[in-house]
Amino acid sequence: MQAGLGGGLGGFVRPGPGERVTPLDRGRLAAPFEALRARGEALGSPRVALVAFGTASEVRPRVEYARAYFPVGGFEVVEDEPTESVQVAAARFANSGAKVAVICGADARYATAVPELVPGLRAAGARVIVLAGRPKDLWEALAAAGVDVFIAAGADALAALGAVQERLEVLA
Secondary structure, three states, X not given: OEEOXXXXXXXXXXXOOXXXXXXXXXXXXXXXXXXXXXXXXXXXXXXXXXXXXOOHHHHHHHHHHHHXXXXXXXXXXXXXXXXXXXXXXXXXXXXXXXXXXXXXXXXXXXXXXXXXXXXXXXXXXXXXXXXXXXXXXXXXXXXXXXXXXXXXXXXXXXXXXXXXXXXXXXXX
């Protein structure tokens, strides 16, 4: 292969004599996301409740992220005011009509709050518990505490949303 003309094109490469370039597969990049959304709608657009645990300034970035994340999978998102009370969080979840709880908070709170929150959310009817964030050093402990799915920027949204849908199908 020979470098392209006009040195400022960076990664542009053209085939040299006798070389062939394999064409890219034609396909719609949105197709997997459209299928994911259709599957969510076939499940009745399951409701997810954002459990904002902490102060408003602590939870805001993850609440906003999760609010935009779940509709991609055909989910309906509901949210309430932030709280620092496990009992209030569980009661609000119970009143939300949701089957999926999405814990939104600060990494610094997760180690102590999540093991307290999960049993209350399960007792309030949560079939799937999702954690918004990427506290890598806590993943194993939080999974052991009952977190089913982790979501974060840069993670595989198709896989995460598909896992939530699959858990709802299995538990239906």
